Structure formats: C-alpha cells, structure tokens
Amino acid sequence: MKALRAAADLIWPADCAGCGAELAGPLCTRCRLELLGPVERREGGSPRLVPADGGPALAVWSSAWYAGPVRNAIVAWKRQGRGELERELTRAAARTAEAAARVLAQITPAVAVVPIPSRALRNWGEGARRTRALALAAAEALAGAGLEATLEDCLARRATSREQAGLAAHQRMRGREDATRVRYAPKAPCLLVDDVLTTGATLLDAERSLAAAGATVLGAIVLAATPAQSQTLEGGLP
Ligand SMILES: [Zn+2]
Structure with a gap:
C-alpha cells in the first residue's frame, strides 16, 4: 500500500491526491x-484539548477526519501545493467557517480570524502562507454570513530552528511548550485556523498565548481532525 502511494505521488498531479485514482482534477x-x-465539533480525538477534569474543551469545527484520502490530500498539498488542490481545501475551510458562523453569530458580531503559524520551523514562510490562505477563505465566508470578520496575522513562532539547536534539552522542551509569540492581541474574539488537528498542543499553545495577551479565543476551524479511538476503528481509511 505504501509503495502504491509512493508511486501515486510520483505520477500525481495527474491523479486524485486522496486515493490515487486516475483523473484530470486534483x-x-x-x-x-x-x-x-x-x-x-471534532476536538474529541485530541487529548490536549479535552481537560482531564471534565472542563469545557476548545471547540474545533471541521468537516473531515484526518485519515485515509483526506490525510493523503492534505499531505500532498503541504508537499506540492498544487493550485487546484489549494482551491479545493480553501473551499472546504470556507464551508466549515460558514457553518461555524451560525454558532459564532449568537456569541459575537465580530470575529478575528487568526492563522496558526506552521510548526515546521525549517519551512516557516511556506507553512504560514498555507494556513493564511485557509484563514482568508474562512474570513470571507464569515463576512458572507453577516459577521464582521477580519484576518489577523497576530501570531508568530518564537524560536527559529537555529536558535533551538543552541539550547539545552530542557530549554528546548520549554521552547516547544511555549513556541507561539503574540505580536498583538486582536480586539475581537478570535477564531483560530489551522490545517489539521492532531494532539491539540498547537491550538492549546496559541489559545493560552492569546489569553495571556488579553485576547479571547472562541474556538478553531481545521480542514481535518485526528479521529477519537472508536472513530478510527469505525472507518475513515479506504
Ligand atoms: Zn480520490
């Protein structure tokens, strides 16, 4: 199966980025x-977002589980970033934002849409551009749904990989736990946007950093979220 996928990657872009089927589209x-x-809400599979004491979890809206063809397509986008695939994924982000808008509109008239900078430190610029494209699509969809939505590039990564390399192990751990830098705190309540949700550490870090800077985080939207254990067994893989 892995060999098949690798072969599919080589001949793609002529194939579906999800399953490798031959077709003209992405x-x-x-x-x-x-x-x-x-x-x-798909935060249930991410232990870091669900407090052990039974407190409320950070709301994360998504339209897919991060598994099977969806996972393949997102990985292909990160690796190859083909234009048509980006259009499919930004459209998915917009659709999720539009659905989340119905809930958000009951809480606030204005939303600050905040892209999460990539954790891949070596490729910061490219990762930031990708999540920003999703956030822009989400902001437009929220505005279309009647909310006052603004795109806010207010987060940055704290340390470069070179800086990290010069730190002692315990400092690196600390750096990883506290890697989000808040450039400014948006006035409106924030909706975080990331490509995928896995452990939830990244979103939790962003939420805490923004809260420490005086901002409120309402929730997040992602393209796909890691399934909870039972959901992994039930399906998602082709
Ligand atoms: Zn397919």
Whole structure:
C-alpha cells in the first residue's frame, strides 16, 4: 500500500491526491465527499484539548477526519501545493467557517480570524502562507454570513530552528511548550485556523498565548481532525 502511494505521488498531479485514482482534477468525487463531510465539533480525538477534569474543551469545527484520502490530500498539498488542490481545501475551510458562523453569530458580531503559524520551523514562510490562505477563505465566508470578520496575522513562532539547536534539552522542551509569540492581541474574539488537528498542543499553545495577551479565543476551524479511538476503528481509511 505504501509503495502504491509512493508511486501515486510520483505520477500525481495527474491523479486524485486522496486515493490515487486516475483523473484530470486534483480530487475525485469520493475523496471530495470525504473532505466535505458534516461540519461538526471534532476536538474529541485530541487529548490536549479535552481537560482531564471534565472542563469545557476548545471547540474545533471541521468537516473531515484526518485519515485515509483526506490525510493523503492534505499531505500532498503541504508537499506540492498544487493550485487546484489549494482551491479545493480553501473551499472546504470556507464551508466549515460558514457553518461555524451560525454558532459564532449568537456569541459575537465580530470575529478575528487568526492563522496558526506552521510548526515546521525549517519551512516557516511556506507553512504560514498555507494556513493564511485557509484563514482568508474562512474570513470571507464569515463576512458572507453577516459577521464582521477580519484576518489577523497576530501570531508568530518564537524560536527559529537555529536558535533551538543552541539550547539545552530542557530549554528546548520549554521552547516547544511555549513556541507561539503574540505580536498583538486582536480586539475581537478570535477564531483560530489551522490545517489539521492532531494532539491539540498547537491550538492549546496559541489559545493560552492569546489569553495571556488579553485576547479571547472562541474556538478553531481545521480542514481535518485526528479521529477519537472508536472513530478510527469505525472507518475513515479506504
Ligand atoms: Zn480520490
């Protein structure tokens, strides 16, 4: 299966980025339907976002699980970033934001849409551009739904990989735990935007950093979230 995927990667872009099926577009209908599933709260599979004491979890809206063809497509986008694939994924982010807007509109008239800078320190610029493209699509969808939405590039990574390399191990751990730098605190409540949700450490770090700077975080939207254990067993993989 891995060899097949690797082979599919080589001949892609002529194939579906999700399943490798031969077609002219970046995603086949089946894989697009997996990406555009029901928009729901999907933070349940991310232990860092669900407090052990039973407190409220950070709300994360998404339309897909990070598994199977959706995972393949997002990885292909990160690695190759083909234009048509980006259009599919930004459209998915916009659709999720539009659904989240119904909930957000009951809480606030204005939302600051905040892209999460990439954790891949070596490729910071490219990662930031990708999440920014998703955040821009989300902000436009929120505005279309009647909210006063602004894109706020207010987060940055704290340390470069070179700086990290010069630190002692315990300092590196600390750096990893506290890697988000807040350039300014948006006035409106924040909606975080990231490509995927895995452990939740990145979103939690961003939420804490923004809260420390005086901003409020309402929740987040991602393209796909790691399934909870039971959901992994039930499906998602082709
Ligand atoms: Zn496909």
